[in-house]
Every structure is written in C-alpha cells, then in structure tokens.
Amino acid sequence: MGVIGCTLWMSSCKQAPEAQTSANYAIMKVTTADKELSTSYSATIRGRQDIDIYPQVSGTIERLCVSEGEKVRKGQLLFIIDQVPYKAALTTALANVEAAKAGLATAELAYTSTKELYVQKVVSQYNLKTAENNYLTAKAQLSQAQAQEVSARNNLSYTEVKSPSDGVVGALPFRVGALVSPGIQQPLTTVSDNSDMYVYFSMTENQLLSLTRQYGSMDEALKNMPEVELRLNDNSIYDEHGIIESISGVIDRQTGTVVARAVFPNESRLLHSGASGNVVIPSVYKDCIVIPQGATVQMQDKTIAYKVVDGKAVSTLISVAGINDGREYVVLDGLKAGDEIISEGAGLIREGTVVK
Known part of the structure; x- marks a missing residue:
C-alpha cells in the first residue's frame, strides 16, 4: 500500500512541471502599415434648396x-390665379394716372399764369401761393396714381406663380x-433644387476632437478629408462619392453633437429630399501601428497591452484612435515597431506572467 502511494506522488510530481510549461500565448511583433477605418453616421437628405411656394x-x-x-x-x-380682378384694377390705375397727368398740366398752367400776374401786381401773394400749392398737390396726386399703377401691375404679375x-x-x-x-x-407646392443633395449628419464631441487631432485643425480636416460614401435605406451604396463641406463650430448643449453637411451630386435623380441614409466616412492612417483588440484590456478609460520583455508579460499603457472597425485598434502612442506583444487573451494575463 505504501509503495503504491509513493508511486502516485512521484508520478504527480513529474507531471506538474509539464502542465506549467504547456501554457502558450499568441505573440506578435509590432509593425507599421497603412490602415483605413470607416465610421457610419445616420443622415437626412435635403435638396440644395427646398423652396415652399406661396x-x-x-x-x-x-x-x-x-x-x-x-x-x-x-x-x-x-x-395661374384668376387674373380678371387684377386686370380691372390695373385698368383703373392707368386711368387714374392719365387723370392725374391732366390735373397736373392744368395746375401747372394756372401756376405759371399766376406768377406772371403777380409780377404785374394784378394778383396778391395769397393767389400766387394758392396756385403753387395746387400745382404741388397735382404733382403728388400723379406720384400716388403712378404708385398705384406699379402695385396693380405687380399684383397682376403675381397671378402667374x-x-x-x-x-x-x-x-x-x-x-x-x-x-x-x-x-x-x-404651400402651393415645394420646388426642390436636387442637382446636388445636402446630406446632414451629427458627430459627437469626442468624434469631433478625434477628427481635429488627426488633421491638426478643423480647416485642415475639411480640406484634406477623403471623399465619403452614402449608404441608402436599402443598404445599397450610392454610386457617387461626396465631400464634407462644413462642420458646425457650435456643440448642441442638449445632444452634445455638432451638425455636419456633405454634398453629393445627383444627376441620376436617385436621391430625394426628405430621404434618410448613413454617411460613411473613411479615416486613413499612414505608417501606423495596428493591433488586434484581443491584445488589449480596458480599465475604465485606459487601454492596456502586454509587452513581452525577457520572457515575461509587462503591462503597457497605450493610446488608440477614437474610431475602430470592431476588430483592430490603431495605436497612437505606447508601442513602437519591433515590440513584441501578446496578441490574444490579454484579459487573462497578469503582470509578470511567464510567456512561452
């Protein structure tokens, strides 16, 4: 019985080191490459001009x-709106103008005659002033009649919308x-200028900050951002690319977002004002470090990866781009080309774990 127990103990002692050394970890050497990521934003489509006609x-x-x-x-x-009453109003206005012209001509003759009689001391200054006032009144009446004619012509023209x-x-x-x-x-109708379509979408404050940091400034971002795509409601991709023309400089306090506008050509008239879709924005990173998301651990607002140093896992704080494709991260800081890291199961690793 004692021989059997000793044999079992010795057997277990031989197997323990083998179990310890059998644990292997996936390791990758960090390299640089170009990476393109895309972010999708819900969007509404509007014509360049949507004009309500009243x-x-x-x-x-x-x-x-x-x-x-x-x-x-x-x-x-x-x-065309019924023109009969407006044509009649214009005819009346024209007649009033002619009457006012005749009244002005009569008042002018009377004023001229009165001035000559006043010089000859035949009439008093009161008669002269009265004749002058009648002349000025006739001029004002002509101006009023001409203004009524203009108004009548305009009203008649407005009957043709x-x-x-x-x-x-x-x-x-x-x-x-x-x-x-x-x-x-x-409104009677809406005329939508849809030769080009405006596509409006919202970006969060963090997305705006990430975009600004990527290009250095918002002006540089607008000048250098790549063309964007539009995914329509049926999940198809619109066959024309667009460009982002503007991003609002004011963050909405209630939603914490800014409004951006992209413009897409619409020669085929496939896009309609009032429709919806998704704007897909690519972000291109040149000569960057890309690692699997499985190689990281999230601790509150920090991202950690594990380097392999002298055969042991050493935790390293890294900074990653604000956007990702759900599989990989673009590393902005914390790693350099040539570093070896644990590429899978980083959440199971502990500081100082022996890596084989």
Whole structure:
C-alpha cells in the first residue's frame, strides 16, 4: 500500500512541471502599415434648396402648368390665379394716372399764369401761393396714381406663380378652382433644387476632437478629408462619392453633437429630399501601428497591452484612435515597431506572467 502511494506522488510530481510549461500565448511583433477605418453616421437628405411656394395674391387657381415630380427651370410658370380682378384694377390705375397727368398740366398752367400776374401786381401773394400749392398737390396726386399703377401691375404679375429656381416640383395639394391666399397654411407646392443633395449628419464631441487631432485643425480636416460614401435605406451604396463641406463650430448643449453637411451630386435623380441614409466616412492612417483588440484590456478609460520583455508579460499603457472597425485598434502612442506583444487573451494575463 505504501509503495503504491509513493508511486502516485512521484508520478504527480513529474507531471506538474509539464502542465506549467504547456501554457502558450499568441505573440506578435509590432509593425507599421497603412490602415483605413470607416465610421457610419445616420443622415437626412435635403435638396440644395427646398423652396415652399406661396401665393402673393388671393384668388382661385385658374390653371395648373406643371405636374408633380416634374423638373422645372427658374422662371417657369407653375400656376395661374384668376387674373380678371387684377386686370380691372390695373385698368383703373392707368386711368387714374392719365387723370392725374391732366390735373397736373392744368395746375401747372394756372401756376405759371399766376406768377406772371403777380409780377404785374394784378394778383396778391395769397393767389400766387394758392396756385403753387395746387400745382404741388397735382404733382403728388400723379406720384400716388403712378404708385398705384406699379402695385396693380405687380399684383397682376403675381397671378402667374413662377419657379424661383431650377428644381423638381413636389406635391400639388391645390387644384384648379381652389381658393388660395397669402395666408394659407400649406404651400402651393415645394420646388426642390436636387442637382446636388445636402446630406446632414451629427458627430459627437469626442468624434469631433478625434477628427481635429488627426488633421491638426478643423480647416485642415475639411480640406484634406477623403471623399465619403452614402449608404441608402436599402443598404445599397450610392454610386457617387461626396465631400464634407462644413462642420458646425457650435456643440448642441442638449445632444452634445455638432451638425455636419456633405454634398453629393445627383444627376441620376436617385436621391430625394426628405430621404434618410448613413454617411460613411473613411479615416486613413499612414505608417501606423495596428493591433488586434484581443491584445488589449480596458480599465475604465485606459487601454492596456502586454509587452513581452525577457520572457515575461509587462503591462503597457497605450493610446488608440477614437474610431475602430470592431476588430483592430490603431495605436497612437505606447508601442513602437519591433515590440513584441501578446496578441490574444490579454484579459487573462497578469503582470509578470511567464510567456512561452
């Protein structure tokens, strides 16, 4: 019995060192390479201009000159509002102008005659002043009549509602015979200039800081950022690339975000104002260090990797880029080319662990 126990103890002693040395760790040598990462942002799509069209005069719609979705040019006729009362008002205004001209001519003759009679001391200064005042009144009446003519012409021109810009016609909620006025709540239509489309998206404060640090300044970021992609609602990628034109310099206190705007060409008219999608922004890092996320441990706001030094694991604080692809980190500080690190299972490693 004693022989058996001794044999088992000796056997276990022989196996213990073998179990200790059988633990291996994946190790990688740090090298540099170029890396491109992309970040996706929820976005809303708007036309370069979305102009609501309201009538400037009241009346019934006499004619619709366009259809929904039609492409129009600047100055093209969209609607005609009943012109009869406005033509009548213009005729009256023209008649008033002619009457005022005749009244002015009569007042001018009277004033000229009175001045000659005053020089000959036939009439008093009171008569002269009265004639002058009548002349000035006639001039004012002519100016007033001419202003009414201009207003009548404008009102008549407003009965022809024209497109203020190139674009595409939106919905047409009012049809022929509908009574409209400048005070209506809903516009006659919306003309959307969609030759280029503005795509608006929000960035967090941290993302903004990361972008600024990457390029040195916001102005440099806008000049040097690569072209961006647009992922549409059906998860397809829009076939044209866009550029980021502007990033707001004010952070919204409620959301902690800034609004950015990218512009995409839209010759195919595939993009529509009011649609949504995702802006995909690539970030290119040149000659950088890239390591697997499994080679790091997160401790609060710190990121740690384990170097292999003299066969043992030594923890090292590193700094990584604010964006990642979910698999790898771009290391900004803490490692250099040639370092050996544990590339997998860093969360199981302890300081000083023997690495084999």
